[in-house]
Amino acid sequence: MNNFQMYRHIMSPGWTLTWGWAKKEVIWSMVGAQTTEQGDCSKFKGNVPHCCKRNPTVVDLLPEYLTINRLPIAAKAGRGLMGPRPSSYSFQVGVGLAELPTRRLKLPKNFTLLGPWTGLHLRPCKDRAFDRLLHSGPQKKNSSFKSNSDKLKKLGINTPRKDNVPLLQCTHHMCPIRVHWHVKINYREYWRVKVAITNFNYRMNYTQWTLVAQHPNLNNVTQVFSFDYKPLVPYQSINDTGMFYGMKFYNDLLMEAGPFGNVQTEILLKKDKDTFSLRQGWAFPRKIYFNGDECKLPSPDAYPILPNYSHKNLISFSRIAGLMFLLVVLV
Numbered sequence: 365m366n367n368f369q370m371y372r373h374i375m376s377p378g379w380t381l382t383w384g385w386a387k388k389e390v391i392w393s394m395v396g397a398q399t400t401e402q403g404d405c406s407k408f409k410g411n412v413p414h415c416c417k418r419n420p421t422v423v424d425l426l427p428e429y430l431t432i433n434r435l436p437i438a439a440k441a442g443r444g445l446m447g448p449r450p451s452s453y454s455f456q457v458g459v460g461l462a463e464l465p466t467r468r469l470k471l472p473k474n475f476t477l478l479g480p481w482t483g484l485h486l487r488p489c490k491d492r493a494f495d496r497l498l499h500s501g502p503q504k505k506n507s508s509f510k511s512n513s514d515k516l517k518k519l520g521i522n523t524p525r526k527d528n529v530p531l532l533q534c535t536h537h538m539c540p541i542r543v544h545w546h547v548k549i550n551y552r553e554y555w556r557v558k559v560a561i562t563n564f565n566y567r568m569n570y571t572q573w574t575l576v577a578q579h580p581n582l583n584n585v586t587q588v589f590s591f592d593y594k595p596l597v598p599y600q601s602i603n604d605t606g607m608f609y610g611m612k613f614y615n616d617l618l619m620e621a622g623p624f625g626n627v628q629t630e631i632l633l634k635k636d637k638d639t640f641s642l643r644q645g646w647a648f649p650r651k652i653y654f655n656g657d658e659c660k661l662p663s664p665d666a667y668p669i670l671p672n673y674s675h676k677n678l679i680s681f682s683r684i685a686g687l688m689f690l691l692v693v694l695v
Contacts, residue, residue: 366452369656381477392417396454397424525692526548532566541654544560555633558629569618574654576607577651578604580650
């Protein structure tokens with residue numbers, strides 16, 4: 365399996381693959397993956413197949429399992445598609461009852477590949493103006509708590525549910541992810557921006573997350589602190605899009621809501637009057653994507669107006685130049 369999406373990966377606990385056998389085939393053995401159910405194998409005596417279901421469900425294996433059992437470490441499907449991270453997965457299946465070699469093999473059909481957290485159904489704490497951005501599913505009880513609620517101390521509160529129902533920290537926007545773009549300092553030839561990503565979902569750890577921004581000044585990125593960065597150039601003549609992702613074993617895991625539920629970086633960009641120089645006070649991205657999902661940007665009149673000059677205005681510049689982008693997953 366290969367993932368060709370440029371900045372959408374499959375997070376923990378991994379992918380799920382199903383298919384339907386063409387005839388009466390069974391799975392005798394598997395290496396590198398595992399089925400969720402064995403099915404009815406009662407007609408077999410002695411050596412029992414690994415799975416006898418007509419529509420087997422195969423799930424991803426953790427790297428730790430592959431190491432303990434001395435199996436080849438197969439890469440997680442689609443994990444981080446850029447840099448050193450792989451975007452493919454392979455496993456081996458031993459098939460029985462395929463009626464070979466007397467008959468021609470028929471391939472399985474109806475392949476379906478699923479990933480976790482494909483959609484969110486949210487229930488706001490209170491009715492707010494921002495609530496119109498959210499599409500509720502069935503009403504869910506206890507889907508949100510205040511950050512100081514005693515219920516959050518309950519054992520297993522952070523365990524993901526099988527139905528993927530989130531548990532969100534109460535905010536006015538009730539979105540699972542907030543991206544804060546803050547213009548920090550305006551130098552003569554450079555400007556510095558601070559980016560913070562906050563997770564408000566108590567039941568979700570975003571493993572090997574990605575953040576994609578479209579901004580005209582990304583063609584002059586001088587330095588990125590605390591994050592890895594890779595420019596995305598879908599059109600060879602335009603270099604205005606880049607992907608940020610966490611450094612391995614440092615901040616590539618965005619923890620659930622709480623004290624450690626955020627990651628942040630600072631970016632130093634060089635001004636180029638021919639392409640971008642903070643003229644007319646514009647300093648914010650045109651689009652923001654988190655893990656491949658587009659974030660909801662504020663309305664045009666909500667953008668702060670930034671000064672173009674004067675060193676003495678740097679303090680006020682720093683105070684007003686912050687803007688939030690909220691991740692809204694519409695189902």
